[in-house]
Amino acid sequence: MALKLSSSHNPKYDRLSYIYERIARTPDGVTIKELTQELEVSSKTLQRDLHETLASSGIYCEGRRWKLNHKSSADGLGSQERIVLGVLDSLAKQAGLDFYHKAHQLLEQISSQLEHPLFANMDTEALSKSHLETFVTLERAIKSRTMIHAHYTSVRKAQTQVHLKPIRLAFFAGFWYVLAFDANDDDTFKKYHLKSLTHIVLTDEHYEIDPSVIARIEEASSVWFSLDEPFEVRLWIDAEVAPYFQRKPLRTQRLMGQDGDGSIEVALRITHEMEILPLVLWYLPHIRILSPKWLDKALDKKIEAYKKG
Incomplete structure (x- = not known):
């Protein structure tokens, strides 16, 4: 039975795609005679397709049958x-x-x-498989701007029913989160641990998202971020660790200056002190908060609290 190819503007592309897929799903291979009958083209055309085009994609001839070498196929x-x-x-x-x-x-x-x-x-x-199914459900809700009902278990094991306007699925520090507005709390912006959401049901309610919210989320550097107006932080970084910040700049990082000894000064925008303090603590004593001063004092308090035990 002859195959009716889709009516595209590139019949040769359709033919080549069909030949490749036909051979790929036939372990024993396909003969030119079979392809001739299916595509209603001449054997010369098929010879040209196979030898001049598809051979470079891992298609080869064994006897009279054309097969696909899955391991050595060139995929472009x-x-x-x-x-x-x-x-x-x-x-x-x-x-x-x-x-x-x-x-x-x-x-x-x-x-x-x-x-x-x-x-x-x-x-x-x-x-797990159930978590992947949760991904699919949430993705559908986000794309269609559909509100959801779900059960949520907090880190303290408290269980609540939530009514959410999901915005994004986000990955921070090894964990997946659902960023959403809580309809039960005056549309407060919150983050929910994805694996702690169960019994998710899409409602018939829809919503809109301000583009500025998406833009703010795109600048997030950790789960601590918020939708508050960001503030600028300036850091001095010594020459020993400066290369790490140059190879992999922090989100929103801008280089403000570089000294002859290799130390650098950078600026970045954050919305919560915990977006930057863990990183500063990690790199001490090779990093210093230049501004704002209140953030530097907050760091001092954390260090003092640690020393007091």
Whole structure:
């Protein structure tokens, strides 16, 4: 039976796509005669498609049958793209088996050469099949701007029913969160640990989101951020650790100056002191808060409290 290809503006592309997919899903291979009957084109056209175009994509001839070498097929990706896919595949392993199996299958559709020598470490909580289903449900609600009802268990194990306007799914410090407005609390902006949300139901209520809210979220550096007006923080960083801030700048970071000894001064915008204090504590004594002064004093209080035990 002849195949009716889609009426696109590029019939050759449709034909090549069909041939590739037909061979890819047929382990025993396909003959030119079979393809001729299915596509209603000449054998010469098919010979040209196979030899001149598809051979570079891992298609090869064994006897009279054309097959796909899945391991050596060229998928059009360059070395840099393969590295990116390799890193993503490696990171996916740390999010739990259910998540990894789905992610790996998806990445394999992009590149059949995911046997890579890369290792990437991301300290992240594991996601089960039910959590992936939660992702799908929340994504649907966010895209359609549909409010949800759900049960939420706080870190202290208190259970409440919530009525939310979900805005974004966000990943901070190894944990997934739902950023949302709480309809039961005058639309207060809150973050909910994704795995602690259960019994999610989409309602028939819809909402709108101010674009400025999305812009503010895009600047978030940690789960401590808020939708309050951001303030500027200036840091002095000595030459020993300055390269780390230059290789991987903080979100919203701007270089304000560099001294001859290699030390630098940077500025960034935050909305909560805890967006920056943990980082400063990590890099002490190689970093100093220049402004605002109240933030520097808050750091001193934390250090004093620690010393007092």
